[in-house]
Structures are given as C-alpha cells and as structure tokens.
Amino acid sequence: MKILQRYFAQEIGRNVLFVLIAFLALFAFFDMVNELKSIGRGGYTLQQATFYVLLGLPGYAYELMPIAALIGSIWALSQFAARSEFTIMRASSMSTGMAGMILVKIGVVFALATFVLGEFVVPYTATAAERVRLEGMGRSVSQEFRSGLWTKDVIRTDGLTGEQIGSRFLNIRTVKPNGQMSGIKIYEFNNNFHLLSLITAAQAEYRGNNTWELLNGAEARFAENELQNVTTAAELTTAISTSKFDSRKMVSEVTPEILSVGFSDPERMSAIDLVSYTKYLSENKRDTVRYEIAFWKKIVYPFAAFVMMALALPFAYLHFRSGGVSLKIFTGIMIGVSFQMINSLFSHLGLLNTWPPFATAIIPSLLFMLTAIAALMWVERH
Template identity: 60%
Template sequence: MKTLEKYVLSEIFKSVLFVLVAFLALFAFFDLLGELSAVGRGGYGFSDALIFVMLGLPGYAYELMPISALIGTIYTLSQFASRSEFTIMRVSGLSTVQAGVMLIKIGVIFVLITLAFGEFISPKASDMAEKWKLRTQGGSLTQEFRSGLWAKDVIKAEDGSGKVQGSRFLNVREVKTDGTLNGVRIYEFDTDFRLKALLTATSGTYLGGHAWNLKEVVQTQFAPDAFRQPDNTSIGRTAGITMHHLDQYRLASEITPDILSVVFADPDRMSAKDLAAYTRHLEENRQATNRYEIAFWKKVIYPFAIFVMLALALPFAYLHFRSGAVSLKIFVGIMIGVSFQLINNLFSHLGLINTWPPLITAALPSTLFLLLAIGALSWVERH
C-alpha cells in the first residue's frame, strides 16, 4: 500500500504543480499587460512592473491552490481510469474509503503548502509589491485620499497601559512606504466626547512598543468649559485654551504602522494573524468588524477546502468513458473550480450585506461542495 500511495502521490503532485504553474503564467501575463499603462510614471520602468507582477504571484498561488488540486487530481485519476490502472487497484482490494484516505494524506501536504502561502509568503509579498510600486513611482500610501488617512484610537492612562480616559482621532496627510507619517493632526476627546486637545506635527516616526515620536508639534489644550458659552453672549470663551510649541512629543498609541497599512491592504491578501489583530483593534474602538471577521474565517477555512476539492475529484476515477473522457473531465473540473470561487466570493458579499455570522458565511460554500462530493460518491458507488 505504501508503494501505491507513493505512486499516486507522485502523479497527483506533478499534475497539480503543472496546473498551478500554467495558471500562474496566465495570470502573470494578464497582470503584466495591465501594468504596461503605468510604465513610465516617475521611475517605474518595465523591469519594475515585472518585479511587481512576480511579487503578486504568491497571492495567486494561495487562491488557485484548491482549483489546481481539483483539476490536477481529476487529470491523474482520469488517466488511471483510461489506462485501467484504477480498475486494477480496485480489484487488488482498494476500497472507496481507502482511496479517500489516500487522497486525504495527499491533501494534507497541499493544505500545509496553502497555509504557508496564506500566512507568511503572500502577505509579505503583497506588501512588498505595493511598496515597490509606490517607491519607484515616487508616491505614498495616502496619495489618492483627498483628506488623508483617518484612524481611531483610545487614550489610556499610565503611558498607554492603564484605564481608558477618552478617544483619539488621527488624521495623516501622507504615509510613506517606510512608515513615516507626514502632516499629522490628532484630535483627543474625553469620555464625554468633549475636545480636550489638538496636536499638529510635521512628521512622526514609530519608536516601537506602541509609541510614536512626533516632531515640530503644536499642542493646543482645552479646558472642560473652554467652549461653554456665557448666558449673556453668543461668543465662546477662550480663556481655557492654551497652546504649546514642542520640538518633539512622545505619543503612546495602540496604532502601529502595521495597523495603518491594513487600511490600504486587501483583507483577502492579509494573514489570519493580522486580521485577528486588526479586528481586536476595531472592537476596542467600537467600529464595524464584519468585513474583517469574514476575511479571517475565510483565511482559516480556505486551505481545508482542498480536502473538499479532492473529494470532488474522486468520483471521476470511477467513470470509464474512453473517447475524449480526459478532456471532458478536465473541463467539468474547471467549471466546478470556477463555480466554487464564484460562490465563495458571493457568500462573502452576501454575508457582509445581510450581517450573517462570519464563521457560517465562510464555511457554507465548502459545506455545500462537500455535500455535492458525498452525493457524487454515493452515485458512482450505486452505479
């Protein structure tokens, strides 16, 4: 049995790798065509566009792995069926359950590869691709935002680690690719949502440990009654307003460069770890988290969809049509894979619109296709 497993594993692995490389080459070609219009802006040349496209391939590898596993496995099993190899395996005592267990063992390898791409390789490569393009074009992360970047944070006592004392709204005109902030404006409110301070700074750099160093700071502080109007006039009081000019100012904040970069990142290209951290940040600031929760559970569940795809491929081994069988089966496999991707993305949008539970939204497409696989296996067993 071990010899048979090694043989099947080798054939499936070669087929899946071939399909994945073919898909990546196709997507890289179309992406490169799309980047040609940007060549010539600033210092962005053809070689830079090529590097940008190559850095985007790990993300495609993560997304295409289940489809590649489905098509590659269908091709291999169809070849076994057309050459009567699978029939010989069954006559030798290979049951449907044993064949399924064999595919599960093979699927574990693909799941681990997919997890590695989704959690480590793809997020880093996507971040490097965006920074590479912006750096060569001479742009910044916030260049397309008219009012700059906005983020919300909580103010805590004891240098950012104690009791919550209020909330803070951060507005940044420009975020450079190295994490430097330019044109910083911070609005601080107390627990009753009264403005208590306004800080403006020309730039800010991250010190680590949830601390920022702001330079050329103008700090305007407001007393609790600074904007309270006297009974006999409509002009607000200004006696409670003080202003300080500081060369540097240390700001303790839960906001980090990683959190700021999330604003510009596609949630589907982020790691589950980053999605979980950003979701906690949004929850602490009482902001909507549905989009990122759905993306988190999709990131957790998606690699295991490979098992579903392999289960869908197994029934094709029992079909013994010889004339044009392999081409037809591959075509059906492509249609199933495309349908899975479409339904997976559709349910993400439906779940976000209808506020479905994120876990159910992420798991439902795989569950539906798993039921389809079980039904197909039952049918081929009966016939």
C-alpha cells in the same frame, strides 16, 4: 498500500504542480500587460513592474491551490482510468474508502502548503508589492483620500493598559508605504467628547513598542471648565493655551501594521493580523464583520484542498471512449471556477446580510463536500 500511496502522490503531485505553474504563468502575463500602461508614471520602471508582478504570484498560488489540486487530481485519476490502472487497483481489493484515505493523506500536503502561503508568505509579499508600486509611482496611501487618512485611537492613563480616559482622531495627510507619516493633525477628546487639545506635527516616525515620535509640532489645549463660562474674546484667549515642540512621544494603538491595512485587502492579511485589527476596530466601536469573515475564510480555506480532492475521486470511476481526459479536466476547471465564484459570493452576501462570519466562510466548502459525497454514492451504485 504504501506503494499505491507513493504512486498516487507522485502522479498527483506532478500534475498539480504543472497546473499551478500554468495558472501562475497565465496570471503573471495578464498582470504584466496591465502594468505596462503604468510604466513611466512618477518614475515607475519596467523592473519595478516586473518585481510587483512577481510579488503578487504567492497570492495567486494561495487562491489557486485548491483548484490546482482538483484539476491535477482529476488529470491523474483520469489517466489511471484510461489506462485501466484504477480498474486493476479495484480488482486488487482497493475500496473507495481506501482510495479516499490515500487522497486525504495527499491532501494534507496541499492544505499545509495553502496554510503556509496564506499565513506566512502572502501577507508580506502582498504588502511589499504595494510598496514597490506606490514608491515607484511616488504616491502615498492617503493620496487616495481627498481629506487624507483618518483613524481613531484610544487614550489610556497608562499607555496601552490603563483605564480609558478619552479618544483621539488622527488625520494624516501623507502615509508612506514604510509607515512614516507627515502632515498630522490629532484631535483629543475626553469621554464626554469635549475637545481637549489639537496637536499638529510636520512628521511622525514609529519607534517601536506602540510609540510614535512627533516632530516639529504645536499643541493647542482647551480648558474644558473655563470654556463653558467664556463670554468675551479675552476670556477665550485665557482658556486656550498654545505651545510648540521639536519632538514629542505619543503612545498609540495605531501602528504601521494597522496603517498598512489601508493598502492591503483583508483576504491577503494573516489570521494573526486579522485578529489584532479586529480587536482594534472593536475597541473603537467600528464595524468588524468584514474582517471577521476574512479571518474565518483564512482558517477554513486550506481545508478546501480536501473538498476539491473529494470531488476529483468520482472521476476515476467514469469511463469515456474518446476525449475522456480532456472532458474531465474541462469539467474540473468549471467546478473550480464555480467554487471560487460561490466562495466570493457568500463573502459579499454575508457582509450585506450580517450572516455569522463562521457560517459565511464554511458554507461553500460544505456544499461542495456534500456534492462530492453524493457523486461518490452515485458512482458506487452504478
């Protein structure tokens, strides 16, 4: 059993690695061709474009790992069948259950690799890739919005942990990829949504521990009780006080990581970041469904490797006189593409129809697993 396990692992691992490298090379080529038209804009160089493409490869590896596991496994098992090795293994008392357990043990490696890529590699390489591109073109995140970037924050009595006493809305003209802000306007309201103050600042720099330093700014404070009884311009002037400052600290739940969501897809964020950002959105009474679906997909997706390898096992029982391996590989590619399309389709349908996020994430894998079980039962009977 250990010898078979090692033999299966070597053949499948080699084929999966080959398929994954081939896919990555293909996607890198298409991305590079797409980036050529942007070279020269705002100082964007060929070296930066190449670096951007290379930083995007871990994201493709994460998405393609289940498909590579499927095609690589089909390739290896089809070669076993073509050389009659699988027939000899079955004649030597290797049952379908034993073959399945061998593939499950190999699938653990691919599932772990998928999890590591999605949780620890892709979130950082995806963010770094967008920074390289934006900095190369001399652009900022908020330039994508006509009025700048808007975000909401909560004001508490004791920084981040006290009772909520109000809300603030931040309008940021420019957000650099490193999180530095410029052209800031901050509107602070009490719990009754009466405007308390308007703060403007030329720049803001993050100092850690949820603390921003506002630089070269001014503040206009509005006395709520006095404004309600204003009848003349003189009284209005008295009710509004203004001041200037060179530097001021601001404790906020908004961090550079939250701002970076502006140029990161939820699918490329880590599960920890998704939990943190979902909590931030929930506290600010904003819709969280998209990020909840992305979170559950992040949890479920590594297990797709097991589903794909289960789909590959029936191919070992199919025999063709000619063109067998190529036909099986083509079928595997079609199955893999179908899985990605259905997985993406369910994400959009779940978002539009407000389906439970966990169900939206797991249903595609369950459908394909049921298909694999049905295929195994069919080949066992025939």
